[in-house]
Amino acid sequence: MPRPSQKDQILAAARRLFSEKGYHGTTIREIAVEAGVLSGSLYAHIESKEDLLFEIADEGAEAFLLAARAVESKWQHPVDRLREGLRAHIRVVADQQESAKVFFHEWRALSDDRRKVIQSKRDRYEVHWRRWIEEGMAQGAVREADPKFVRLCLLSVANWVYQWYRPGGEFTPEDIAEHFWTLLFNGIGVDRPAACELLGEA
Amino acid sequence: MPRPSQKDQILAAARRLFSEKGYHGTTIREIAVEAGVLSGSLYAHIESKEDLLFEIADEGAEAFLLAARAVESKWQHPVDRLREGLRAHIRVVADQQESAKVFFHEWRALSDDRRKVIQSKRDRYEVHWRRWIEEGMAQGAVREADPKFVRLCLLSVANWVYQWYRPGGEFTPEDIAEHFWTLLFNGIGVDRPAACELLGEA
DNA sequence: AACTATAAAGCAAGCGCTTGCTTGATTAAC
């Protein structure tokens, strides 16, 4: 295996620093130190600081899109797609936490053109979810409700993972996905109305 | 009603700009323009740029704490507290979107001491939710599950509202809270097992 | 194996500009 190219090391440094301190809070000189070169030398590999931001935000966008396509081709039933979509989403957030963080937060710092590129990938990702949810409702497997709120329920929970997840902690991404799916699909309320309990006992 | 003091106008300018472009992405000169003075004149009212950040992040923290205390004193049953807590939380995020955004995002830019102040208020807020959830479980009204994930479910959904809510849009904060509560409490899955449907028809 | 040609990569220095903040004089309010 070839050792990582210098460009990769610079990207890794920027990824870490942007995700930790934000784009505007990170200087070219800090990235250079973390990559082990002088700041001027960065420009043999990149064109601008914003280039780095775009590349990292795009990594995030692509990771989510890739995950959605994989789920869609592997599973057919809408409920399977929602469950596995949630799992895949959480896996991206947890395993590519830095890129995901930059994707969620720092795209505002991009120039208009590049922001549009990221925005359009975000939109395409949402379309997958909208489709899964509407198919689930059509089949009677998902509660009849405003699909927008169903989507927001699932994605809010999955997105927020980047705020608290720490690698090597108590829970793996799989654990997290399972816990959330159980709660989101069945609700945080008690299992079933009292009448149903009676039925079970009868 | 007295017109807003100059300090208030400076705070309002900083609140808007910090929430839109981030702390590091906002300059003292921009705040001054928005407040209608020259940048030097700001320093008759503030001690430093970071003072502004702290004050705004603290507004957010206090708004959430205040809301939780109000819910706790007005409602006794855990499920009521959870439902009304969700509603109150979403109201804060929507009505004080700028402070909430700064509270969620920009506290990283604070000095250690001040970050700890904000962090401890965040912790105190979480204690309310943890208590409500555990009481709900003890009473058999909330599904037996890891309380941490129940809390994260509710708060993730409510927090993420700041990412998409636009004042004057299709939904009021009350609408949003109601939609989410229905979905979170009952689940996004179909209403009930088939056996219960039969019972209903009997 | 030794020498040279070429290009990639790194360095020290510093460019023009912006940053947060300070200063000393001036104005306005009571």
Added chain:
DNA sequence: GTTAATCAAGCAAGCGCTTGCTTTATAGTT
């Protein structure tokens, strides 16, 4: 007549990025 607020001007430091030059790695020729 005192005090607080505002101004124009500017400070030191740091910003993203460029420059001119040197080092290092690779390839081809002998």
